[in-house]
Amino acid sequence: MANIKVLVGSTYGNAQQVAEDCAEQLNGLGHTAEVLENPEVEAVTADETDVVLVCTATIGLGEIPNNLMPLYAKLKDTTPLMPNKRFGVIALGDSGYQNFANAGKMMDELLAELQLTRVGEMLLIDACETPDPEEAASAWIAEWAAQL
Numbered sequence: 001m002a003n004i005k006v007l008v009g010s011t012y013g014n015a016q017q018v019a020e021d022c023a024e025q026l027n028g029l030g031h032t033a034e035v036l037e038n039p040e041v042e043a044v045t046a047d048e049t050d051v052v053l054v055c056t057a058t059i060g061l062g063e064i065p066n067n068l069m070p071l072y073a074k075l076k077d078t079t080p081l082m083p084n085k086r087f088g089v090i091a092l093g094d095s096g097y098q099n100f101a102n103a104g105k106m107m108d109e110l111l112a113e114l115q116l117t118r119v120g121e122m123l124l125i126d127a128c129e130t131p132d133p134e135e136a137a138s139a140w141i142a143e144w145a146a147q148l
Contacts, residue, residue: 002050002086002148004033005043009056009068009103014133015092018125019055021134022090022141026053029145039071045080051148052087052116054107055137062099064106075110083115088144089122090137096128120144 006023010016019035026033033053036043044052059065064072089111091104101124108122123140125133 001030001032003048004031004051004053005039005049006033006035006053006055007039007044007068007071007107008035008037009054009065009107010037011057011059011065015055015057015065015090018090018092018133018137019053022053022055022137025138025141026145031145031148038067041071041074041078041080044071044075044085045082050085051119052085052111053090054087054104054111055090055092056103056107057092058094058097058099058101058103062097062102064103068103068107072107072110075114079114081115083117085116086119086148087111087116088119090125090140091122092125092127092133094127100124100126119147 023033091101093101
């Protein structure tokens with residue numbers, strides 16, 4: 001079973017709730033999942049971290065939320081390569097905006113650049129089409145966790 005750090009990028013709480021629900025589900029499947037609201041590079045790069053799951057909303061004109069941006073910037077600046085770690089991304093957004101779910105896409109691209117191995121496809125949750133993001137994430141997590 002995997003040691004999973006769930007990194008949250010949230011402003012209004014939706015991504016936070018999705019992340020907490022996912023961690024609960026992962027723990028129920030026998031993994032060890034911890035939600036990090038203000039994640040630090042050390043938690044991501046730690047030897048005991050096997051998998052990183054990013055659960056983020058997109059703010060403004062396609063930016064990463066304030067609580068996740070410091071981690072993104074530090075990873076971008078220091079580029080710690082992590083070829084032995086895996087990752088997944090849940091990106092929440094609103095397709096009514098030009099840069100739909102861009103924060104999740106940015107995190108996905110960065111983690112791939114840092115040589116983490118992507119597990120499954122990114123989950124895009126559109127607020128215009130998905131009234132219950134927790135339900136959409138739950139179905140995705142079940143499939144995603146089976147690939148770990």
